[in-house]
Amino acid sequence: MQVKKVQFSRQATTFYFDSAFGQLKKVVPQKTSVIVTDEHLAAAHPKLFKGWNTIVLKAGEEYKVQATVDSIIQQLIDLQADRTWTLVGVGGGVVTDMTGYVASIFLRGISFGFVPTTLLAMVDAAIGGKNGIDVGLYKNMVGTINQPQFLLYDVSLLKTLPESEWRNGFAEIIKHAAILDAPLFKELETAAAA
Numbered sequence: 001m002q003v004k005k006v007q008f009s010r011q012a013t014t015f016y017f018d019s020a021f022g023q024l025k026k027v028v029p030q031k032t033s034v035i036v037t038d039e040h041l042a043a044a045h046p047k048l049f050k051g052w053n054t055i056v057l058k059a060g061e062e063y064k065v066q067a068t069v070d071s072i073i074q075q076l077i078d079l080q081a082d083r084t085w086t087l088v089g090v091g092g093g094v095v096t097d098m099t100g101y102v103a104s105i106f107l108r109g110i111s112f113g114f115v116p117t118t119l120l121a122m123v124d125a126a127i128g129g130k131n132g133i134d135v136g137l138y139k140n141m142v143g144t145i146n147q148p149q150f151l152l153y154d155v156s157l158l159k160t161l162p163e164s165e166w167r168n169g170f171a172e173i174i175k176h177a178a179i180l181d182a183p184l185f186k187e188l189e190t191a192a193a194a
């Protein structure tokens, strides 16, 4: 595992690269943490969340809305979560955007971290501290800027990722490389040709 701490103006995020989901127990206390995930992840990795408080959301952008936020907050109240608890978003960008948002407003803000499970969330959505939800036709209309305490990368979770989601993630990587990183762009071209 490779650990890297990145300092932002007021907050720091610890990145656990090359990690495994099993390491999460060493990063956050299991009893006072709540995993937020979606139904596809829960179905694809049924044993992953054993022993964890878990909130399972319906999957998809159409659920990145206030009604889902309300339901997560109600489940946190039912679990008697307090300010010392941590929310862990395990999923794609929809899950991480909503988890970061709920953690930023629940009890005026509690700790949170992410285990991104799509390529897009690993390289983009889970990074940078932008959290939020959609309102009607407007994407990401409401939200916060608040950095996660940690990001834990377990690339083995990508084994169940649908083909279309691989393409979404690679589109973002290629875009980034084309704009800012010529060596990476070359590497992508070489790897694609192989």
Ligand SMILES: NC(=O)c1ccc[n+]([C@@H]2O[C@H](COP(=O)([O-])OP(=O)(O)OC[C@H]3O[C@@H](n4cnc5c(N)ncnc54)[C@H](O)[C@@H]3O)[C@@H](O)[C@H]2O)c1
Pocket: 038, 039, 040, 041, 044, 059, 060, 061, 064, 091, 092, 093, 094, 095, 097, 117, 118, 120, 121, 124, 125, 126, 127, 128, 129, 130, 131, 139, 140, 157, 158, 159, 160, 161, 162, 165, 168
């Ligand atoms: N906060 C930011 O800076 C930022 C940046 C880019 C995108 N986003 C947001 O990210 C969202 C898109 O994220 P996304 O592309 O990850 O989509 P997503 O979260 O909808 O995930 C895509 C699909 O893959 C499924 N899935 C996720 N991981 C899986 C796995 N390991 N195995 C099997 N299925 C899996 C999900 O259930 C879903 O059906 C959008 O809401 C977008 O606004 C945010």
